[in-house]
Structure formats: C-alpha cells, structure tokens
Amino acid sequence: GNIQSLTEVDLDSYQANVWLLSPPCQPYTRQGLQKHSADARAFSFLNILELMPRMSKPPDMLLVENVVGFETSDTHAKMVEVLANSGLVTQEFILSPLQFGVPYSRPRYFCLAKRKPLSFQYQLFNNQLLSSPSPLFGNNEKTVICENSQSQENWDKLIDSCQPIENFLEFTSSSDQVNTEIGPFANAEVSGNDQETSETFVEGDEFDFGAIDQFVVPLSLIERWGSAMDIVYPDSKRCCCFTKSYYRYVKGTGSLLATIQPKNKGKTSSLKEQCLRYFTPREVANLHSFPKDFQFPKHISLRQRYAMLGNSLSVAVVAPLLQYMFANRHDFSAQELH
Secondary structure, three states: OOHHHOOHHHHHHHOOOEEEEOOOOHHHOOOOOOOHHHOHHHHHHHHHHHHHHHOOOOOOEEEEEEEOOHHHOHHHHHHHHHHHHOOEEEEEEEEOHHHHOOOOOOOEEEEEEEEOOOOOOOHHHOOOEEOOOHHHHOOOOOOOOOOOOOOHHHHHHHHHOOOOHHHHOOOOOOOOOOOOOOOOOOOOOEEEOOOOOEEEOOOOOOOOOOOHHHHEOOHHHHHHHHHHOOEEOOOOOOOOOOOOOEOOEOOOOOOEEEOOOOOOOOOOOOHHHHOEEEOOHHHHHHHOOOOOOOOOOOOOOHHHHHHHHOOOOOHHHHHHHHHHHHOOOOOOOHHHHO
C-alpha cells in the first residue's frame, strides 16, 4: 500500500527498533524544481514524521539517506525538529565513496539518530553536520578532506588516496580486447533530444553477460555525443555516479571506460581509437562495493540490471555508518536487534 496511508498503529505493529529510510530525492535535487515539502513525492516521508510522536513504540535508532541539498530543505528542518522532540540526538554526514578509497564520486547526505539514553561514541558531534568520515574510524578530529572542499589540493589528495578503477573491473584492457565492428551495438540506431542525450534501441534480454563485445559503445554514439561523454581509464581514480538510465542515455548517466589508453588522455585524442565501452553490471556493483557473491537472477535483462544498480547506496559508505550507529548498543538484546 501507499506509505501515506499508514497510521501510527501500523508503524507500532512492526515493533522495529531501527528504521533505515531513503525517501524520494527528487524534491531536493539541484536539477529539479526544489519544491521540497510542497512536492508530492515528499508526502510519504512527511507522513512518517507526523506519525512518530504519536507512536507508543517509536524507533530507537534511524538512518536517513538523501541527496546533497536535502540538508537545506524545510523537510530536513521538520525532521530535525521531530527527532529532537522525540528524544533522539542526531549526527549528520555528507560523505562520498571517494573518502573510503573507492574511485566513485557520489556524495550523499546521511542522518544518524539515537534515542536517549543511547549515545554515539563521539558525543561532541551531536547535532552537527560533518563532511568527514573520521568518527566512523575512531577519530574525533573535525578537519578531514571532503569531496565538497573547494581546495584543489584537497581534491587531488582525496583522489590520490583511492584505488584505481582497474581493481574493480570484470574485464581488463590487457587481457580482453574489444571489437567495435561486431556485437549488437555496432549498428545501433540512435535518437537524441534538446538535452544532448541519446538512447540505443537494443534490448538486453538475449545478452551474453560474459562477452565483452556486448558492452562496446557504438561508433554512431561516439560521433554524435562524444563531447558529452565522461571518459575514464583503468588507472583513473575517479568515475561519475551511475544512474538508472546508464546504457540508455549518454549525458550525466555515468562514465565510459577507454579500453585502449592513448598517449594523451582525454578528448584531445580520437575517442574512436580508445575503444570505449560501458561498465558491466558486475563492475557497477563492484564500484558500489557490493559483495563478490552478489548476482542477479538469470532472467533479469541487461537494461533492468543497470536500472536497479543505478543510484544504489554505496556499501563502502553505509556499512561504516551502521557500525558506528550500532556501537554502544548494549541496551538492546540480541533478539531485539535481529
């Protein structure tokens, strides 16, 4: 059913000690209308906030995730007010996988909340917004490099600390060569619109997920939209966020991998000669830090796999947040935490 139809009785019936929430982000995105609480897609989360004070057994801990920009919204102000009035203390973060050594640029807002007498390990950060993961690693220093820093020196230092993309690849350029003249992408039709996006009309149901040629970017796309593509290399230490439209659209949906590295990187060299390909679903999952044994059911098509992986939470970021939140949890029994 619709979350907006839930009542406090419904929420109490779950008897959940911990809530993990990721409300719709569209009302708060920088590219959107930024209507915040006036956006209908915010109503479900606002309903939950309205119900919390009326519950007989509200949650003892929460983790809320959203886009950067949520922290300046009126929805955020409402959330903080409700949590404070309900006896919960908060610690807020803006974090990216880059800060955890993963070459994936995806800053996101996180709020951790714990009900008194539960407390965070570092209480000096209570009711603060941090752009550093230091408390998650047992460090109470406030000044640590963050992706949002305007300092080029800090930015370079952060990137240098990441692993290279080649550590996350399923196919390596040295052992697997791609052929731009074969495979279903070779002659794919392309259409575009005023936003300089394009779509390949190729369904993924019959793809051989173990064949590298299936992921080659067609030359027609490179010729038409090469200037809008974000190109990375196996030794790169940064790539853009993958969205649910990756593989369908070019601009702003995620990086493309050059399998042949030119003498001069970037678009000064011919993109056609760099043998561009899409990251495979397994590689996207790797950059999201999914476990090695993660796999889709075989009937899930290629397009569906990309759609479900797009905008996924980063395990490398969320796991330390949860570990930090669950620290000092001696007041819970094992059965309650299960």
